[in-house]
Amino acid sequence: MRTGWNVAEVIGVTQETRTARTLRLRLPGLTGHRPGQHVDVRLTAEDGYTAVRSYSVASALPGDELELTVEELDDGEVSPYLVHQVAVGDQLEVRGPVGGWFVWDPADPSPVQLIAGGSGVVPLMAMIRAHAAASPGSTAPFRLLYSVRSPDSGYYSAELDELARSPLLSVTYVYTREAPAGSGITPHRLDAATLLAAVLPVDDHPAFFICGATAFVETVADWLVRAGYPADRIKTERYGGTGSRP
Amino acid sequence: MGIVSPGFFGRRRRDDPALPPGQYLTEGFPVLSAGPTPRIAPDEWEFTITTETDQVHRWSWDEFLALKQDDVTQDIHCVTSWSKLGTSWRGVSLDTLFESVESDCEFTMAHSYGGYTTNVPLDDLLGGKAWIAHEFDGETLEPAHGGPARLLVPHLYFWKSAKWVRGLEMLRQDEPGFWESNGYHMYGDPWREERYW
Numbered sequence: 123m124r125t126g127w128n129v130a131e132v133i134g135v136t137q138e139t140r141t142a143r144t145l146r147l148r149l150p151g152l153t154g155h156r157p158g159q160h161v162d163v164r165l166t167a168e169d170g171y172t173a174v175r176s177y178s179v180a181s182a183l184p185g186d187e188l189e190l191t192v193e194e195l196d197d198g199e200v201s202p203y204l205v206h207q208v209a210v211g212d213q214l215e216v217r218g219p220v221g222g223w224f225v226w227d228p229a230d231p232s233p234v235q236l237i238a239g240g241s242g243v244v245p246l247m248a249m250i251r252a253h254a255a256a257s258p259g260s261t262a263p264f265r266l267l268y269s270v271r272s273p274d275s276g277y278y279s280a281e282l283d284e285l286a287r288s289p290l291l292s293v294t295y296v297y298t299r300e301a302p303a304g305s306g307i308t309p310h311r312l313d314a315a316t317l318l319a320a321v322l323p324v325d326d327h328p329a330f331f332i333c334g335a336t337a338f339v340e341t342v343a344d345w346l347v348r349a350g351y352p353a354d355r356i357k358t359e360r361y362g363g364t365g366s367r368p
Numbered sequence: 369m370g371i372v373s374p375g376f377f378g379r380r381r382r383d384d385p386a387l388p389p390g391q392y393l394t395e396g397f398p399v400l401s402a403g404p405t406p407r408i409a410p411d412e413w414e415f416t417i418t419t420e421t422d423q424v425h426r427w428s429w430d431e432f433l434a435l436k437q438d439d440v441t442q443d444i445h446c447v448t449s450w451s452k453l454g455t456s457w458r459g460v461s462l463d464t465l466f467e468s469v470e471s472d473c474e475f476t477m478a479h480s481y482g483g484y485t486t487n488v489p490l491d492d493l494l495g496g497k498a499w500i501a502h503e504f505d506g507e508t509l510e511p512a513h514g515g516p517a518r519l520l521v522p523h524l525y526f527w528k529s530a531k532w533v534r535g536l537e538m539l540r541q542d543e544p545g546f547w548e549s550n551g552y553h554m555y556g557d558p559w560r561e562e563r564y565w
């Protein structure tokens with residue numbers, strides 16, 4: 123556990139979607155991280171004013187590097203800076219990685235159902251990447267249900283398509299505003315029926331990880347509990363915000 | 369001072385002396401919990417204090433509402449850096465609940481519906497410092513915020529204010545609860561920034 127503030131260097135930036143960017147950081151002294159953990163990032167203005175926000179680790183890298191993917195909120199204080207201003211070579215103060223609860227344990231053989239809304243896919247991607255890296259170590263079946271506004275707002279699309287060729291991962295998208303051209307799919311918000319048709323059955327006793335805006339996580343977790351999934355198998359991470367329902 | 373990020377100005381909502389270090393003000397009421405929101409009907413709810421001699425003091429919802437009620441206005445501080453000032457609550461003081469309890473223990477563990485736990489020293493619950501709250505802003509406390517009733521210990525980080533609380537267990541020795549076992553500080557004083565281990 124690393125709990126003080128450390129200085130990370132930005133060693134790479136990639137535009138993930140029109141509104142999100144992935145930052146690759148080097149954090150000297152870091153020796154890997156657990157899939158699902160997050161870091162706190164602290165920005166300091168010239169007059170000493172500071173702002174701290176949490177960001178999940180997206181990567182599953184050994185060693186002293188890690189990646190974050192940040193979604194810009196129009197009226198946000200910190201996210202626009204991380205998405206537009208930060209450049210390779212800049213330094214950022216980082217605390218962590220922290221968190222020992224919302225993490226996937228590669229030694230756990232349980233089937234895993236991941237459910238993401240928007241940027242909530244970030245810590246789940248760390249789990250998917252750790253799972254893929256562990257194979258043939260982990261034979262746990264993984265499923266991701268991913269709610270996105272449109273095909274071009276999904277993070278890590280090409281990599282997810284590639285990883286989903288494995289029989290150990292399946293990915294289902296729900297498009298809330300705009301579906302892929304020619305797919306014949308009507309965009310709609312995730313509803314209980316779509317959710318229950320897509321997730322692993324109760325009898326598989328899956329471990330759930332749900333992440334996204336607060337309203338999304340609240341609603342999805344409620345549907346699962348009402349459908350008979352035991353609450354103690356459902357782990358959630360709420361990113362905040364009050365908008366964006368499923 | 370930390371590393372300056374050129375071009376970062378921020379919103380500077382930090383000049384309020386009521387704001388502990390590292391906290392920013394929020395007008396909303398963020399929800400943070402580790403799993404689904406338990407939904408407990410008041411007639412299923414009960415609150416217990418269990419002592420080291422296994423004596424159980426028990427209040428049903430109606431008995432709890434019949435106790436002396438306090439209206440309190442308090443600032444609250446979440447470990448994830450938001451603070452909300454001047455929040456108003458209605459509930460029963462822990463001083464009232466402990467009137468009939470005999471115990472020599474200095475530590476308590478709060479237990480919640482849904483399995484959550486958090487440890488709080490007894491001293492931090494007594495002396496007008498903590499409540500079991502069931503109204504927020506004049507309204508019944510919503511399930512997402514811990515309804516029907518939650519612990520309210522405003523002078524510690526808000527994870528100590530266990531939602532859906534169902535009881536307190538007296539402990540001879542301090543023990544970590546849920547978040548304390550997952551990397552958070554044993555005590556959690558916002559003014560000393562006791563966030564993580």
Ligand SMILES: Cc1cc2nc3c(=O)[nH]c(=O)nc-3n(C[C@H](O)[C@H](O)[C@H](O)COP(=O)(O)OP(=O)(O)OC[C@H]3O[C@@H](n4cnc5c(N)ncnc54)[C@H](O)[C@@H]3O)c2cc1C
Binds near residue numbers: 198199241448
């Ligand atoms: C454990 C954890 C991990 C997180 N990981 C990530 C991550 O990997 N990627 C990422 O992009 N974000 C992540 N977040 C959210 C992130 O911490 C910030 O809340 C987000 O970047 C907004 O910060 P801001 O300063 O730009 O906006 P603020 O100035 O804090 O807020 C601007 C407005 O947006 C609202 N708001 C805040 N957060 C959200 C949200 N998530 N959705 C909708 N509305 C919101 C606020 O209520 C406010 O009205 C995570 C949050 C937590 C608690």
